[in-house]
Amino acid sequence: xxxxxxMAQTTLEQRPAGGHRVSQWALAWRRLKKNKVAxxxxxxxxxxxxxxxxxxxxxxxxxxxxxxxxxxCQLDGRLHSNxxxxxxxxxxxxxxxxxxxxxxxxxxxxAFLIGVGATGLTMLIAVVIGLxxxxxxxxxxxxxxRLTEVFLVIPFFLLLLVFLQVTIKLAPANTGSIWLVVFVxxxxxxxxxxxxxxxxxxRVREFEFIAASRQIGASSYRILFRHLFPNVLHxxxxxxxxxxxxxxxxxxxxxxxxxxAPGSNTWGQQMYNSANYVEQAWWGTLFxxxxxxxxxxxxxxxxxxxxxxxxxxxxx
Amino acid sequence: MTLTPETVLEVKExxxxxxxxxxxxxxxxxxxxxxxxxxxxxxxxxxETFGLVGESGCGKTTIAKCVLYLEPPxxxxxxxxxxxxxxxxxxxxKDLVLALRRQMQYIFQNPYSxxxxxxxxxxxxxxxxxxxxHIPRSQWQNRMxxxxxxxxxxxxxxxxxxxxxSGGQRQRVCIARALAVDPQFIAADEPVASLDVSVRxxxxxxxxxLQQKLGITxxxxxxxxxxxxxxxxxxxxxxxxxxxxxxxxxxLFENPLHPYTVALLSAIPVPDxxxxxxxxxxxxEVPSPVNPPPACRFHPRCPRRIDICSKVEPPxxxxxxxxWLACHNPxxxxxxxx
Numbered sequence: 001x002x003x004x005x006x007m008a009q010t011t012l013e014q015r016p017a018g019g020h021r022v023s024q025w026a027l028a029w030r031r032l033k034k035n036k037v038a039x040x041x042x043x044x045x046x047x048x049x050x051x052x053x054x055x056x057x058x059x060x061x062x063x064x065x066x067x068x069x070x071x072x073c074q075l076d077g078r079l080h081s082n083x084x085x086x087x088x089x090x091x092x093x094x095x096x097x098x099x100x101x102x103x104x105x106x107x108x109x110x111a112f113l114i115g116v117g118a119t120g121l122t123m124l125i126a127v128v129i130g131l132x133x134x135x136x137x138x139x140x141x142x143x144x145x146r147l148t149e150v151f152l153v154i155p156f157f158l159l160l161l162v163f164l165q166v167t168i169k170l171a172p173a174n175t176g177s178i179w180l181v182v183f184v185x186x187x188x189x190x191x192x193x194x195x196x197x198x199x200x201x202x203r204v205r206e207f208e209f210i211a212a213s214r215q216i217g218a219s220s221y222r223i224l225f226r227h228l229f230p231n232v233l234h235x236x237x238x239x240x241x242x243x244x245x246x247x248x249x250x251x252x253x254x255x256x257x258x259x260x261a262p263g264s265n266t267w268g269q270q271m272y273n274s275a276n277y278v279e280q281a282w283w284g285t286l287f288x289x290x291x292x293x294x295x296x297x298x299x300x301x302x303x304x305x306x307x308x309x310x311x312x313x314x315x316x
Numbered sequence: 317m318t319l320t321p322e323t324v325l326e327v328k329e330x331x332x333x334x335x336x337x338x339x340x341x342x343x344x345x346x347x348x349x350x351x352x353x354x355x356x357x358x359x360x361x362x363x364e365t366f367g368l369v370g371e372s373g374c375g376k377t378t379i380a381k382c383v384l385y386l387e388p389p390x391x392x393x394x395x396x397x398x399x400x401x402x403x404x405x406x407x408x409x410k411d412l413v414l415a416l417r418r419q420m421q422y423i424f425q426n427p428y429s430x431x432x433x434x435x436x437x438x439x440x441x442x443x444x445x446x447x448x449x450h451i452p453r454s455q456w457q458n459r460m461x462x463x464x465x466x467x468x469x470x471x472x473x474x475x476x477x478x479x480x481x482s483g484g485q486r487q488r489v490c491i492a493r494a495l496a497v498d499p500q501f502i503a504a505d506e507p508v509a510s511l512d513v514s515v516r517x518x519x520x521x522x523x524x525x526l527q528q529k530l531g532i533t534x535x536x537x538x539x540x541x542x543x544x545x546x547x548x549x550x551x552x553x554x555x556x557x558x559x560x561x562x563x564x565x566x567x568l569f570e571n572p573l574h575p576y577t578v579a580l581l582s583a584i585p586v587p588d589x590x591x592x593x594x595x596x597x598x599x600x601e602v603p604s605p606v607n608p609p610p611a612c613r614f615h616p617r618c619p620r621r622i623d624i625c626s627k628v629e630p631p632x633x634x635x636x637x638x639x640w641l642a643c644h645n646p647x648x649x650x651x652x653x654x
Contacts, residue, residue, distance in 0.1 A: 217414045
């Protein structure tokens with residue numbers, strides 16, 4: 001008995017400082033911190049969060065301010081439309097006379113709204129379907145997975161465009177709302193995540209600690225939410241991070257094609273508005289695209305880093 | 317320790333078959349059954365450690381899982397303190413099932429996978445208390461520390477996570493979790509098989525100590541005959557889903573009668589390399605449990621096979637007081653005197 005304890009204590013002492021009460025999450029954070037690329041991703045996302053939170057401070061002009069016309073931004077009193085980048089407007093102005101840089105800053109909040117909103121809905125559906133299919137198995141698994149495959153087979157993007165067009169035509173009252181786009185992206189993006197979560201549940205379900213709980217007398221509810229869910233949460237976090245990037249990209253594409261919410265100020269919408277003048281004023285289209293790319297890259301780098309940090313196969 | 321003849325657990329003609337299906341998209345065709353356990357009967361007395369030995373795949377674990385209804389038995393009856401528990405589990409009345417689960421616990425083979433990696437040791441040990449609520453919530457914490465000390469761990473271990481422990485310590489946590497509900501009966505499925513040899517004796521001694529202190533009855537499953545001899549009072553030997561011999565431990569080791577038991581005992585390593593052992597090598601492989609040999613399942617490999625062995629199944633009979641045997645042509649008594 002004593003030698004057993006001594007042996008264990010020496011191994012504990014060899015662990016890095018703060019070895020007391022080290023949760024799996026603390027270990028994952030330690031691994032993430034070592035990953036420079038992931039930290040760069042985290043940094044990019046962090047900068048965007050600051051930009052969205054303090055957009056009035058970060059931007060040069062108030063939102064929807066026509067340079068030279070609106071009272072808040074008079075400049076020299078003449079309309080600055082499609083002006084190339086200069087001292088007063090570092091990224092140029094668009095056809096209306098908006099400062100491209102300021103409008104991009106105001107678009108950050110919409111990007112987060114779309115990314116987090118659509119991902120929230122996607123993950124909610126994916127988690128419910130993945131957990132139910134993986135845990136209950138049998139006909140439930142069969143039914144849910146066939147349903148998932150149906151959704152996977154449908155060309156997602158095309159469906160999205162048709163759906164948006166139809167809703168806009170049928171319900172013109174909703175056309176200005178970005179929430180419709182968020183809802184549609186969220187409602188159609190879940191199949192991949194649901195399958196991955198189900199697979200992970202199938203793996204975790206076979207561990208003896210699930211059987212141990214069952215033989216203690218634990219209910220299905222307890223097993224699902226106290227044991228299975230916490231043990232697949234790391235996969236959900238990774239999937240959600242990557243899904244945020246995918247949702248932002250999808251919205252940008254939809255809006256750029258003219259199927260987005262016309263009243264919204266998203267980066268895709270800005271690109272769409274400037275696309276016709278790309279020969280005179282390329283900056284109006286290029287710079288929103290650069291910011292979409294940066295944000296998507298930030299979330300993807302972070303997501304990949306999280307996957308490496310949380311992957312149970314790399315866990316000791 | 318004195319043995320009282322009071323039977324705690326009685327297993328009657330327990331059978332467990334696992335169906336094998338052909339892979340299909342919608343319709344599955346049944347190909348056959350894996351005969352994991354076939355009409356096995358035995359009884360365990362109060363305060364006893366009953367060993368179940370046999371090689372991998374002979375159905376030892378399946379029996380234990382059926383007893384605790386982790387696997388529903390195909391047929392047969394299991395009585396615990398005179399109650400038909402298979403019925404109670406099958407009906408699934410929550411209070412009755414929980415009352416049974418409180419009396420019967422299971423210790424898993426692999427302490428590395430039987431503890432939830434996302435829970436602290438305190439949460440793991442308190443989970444049975446949360447589920448059963450048999451003691452007031454204000455006492456959970458105290459009870460948890462009491463259990464930790466009982467299995468030889470320290471108070472400060474409570475806040476740690478399973479991955480911070482060695483295999484032996486994890487198995488102690490598993491034992492503490494099993495003890496949390498004050499069970500009368502514990503099925504221990506190879507509790508030391510995945511541990512270092514140096515730690516095995518400590519865990520076995522702990523189990524014995526707890527038995528003496530708390531009066532627990534064990535069903536001890538193992539393929540390791542040396543640990544069985546160390547801890548068990550009576551032993552049943554299994555081959556391919558059947559019990560072939562049951563006897564008191566000393567009787568079985570000194571005077572084995574079934575040819576399979578004799579072969580199994582001859583395979584125990586002897587520490588002295590110069591000592592000559594007559595090891596019995598069985599020809600061939602263990603037959604498939606999907607299609608077990610007819611009559612005596614051991615006959616294709618048996619060195620003492622006679623005609624009747626392939627025609628009539630030998631019943632499990634009491635050949636001398638307390639020694640049960642299923643063999644037509646037993647090994648001559650005392651021939652393998654150690």
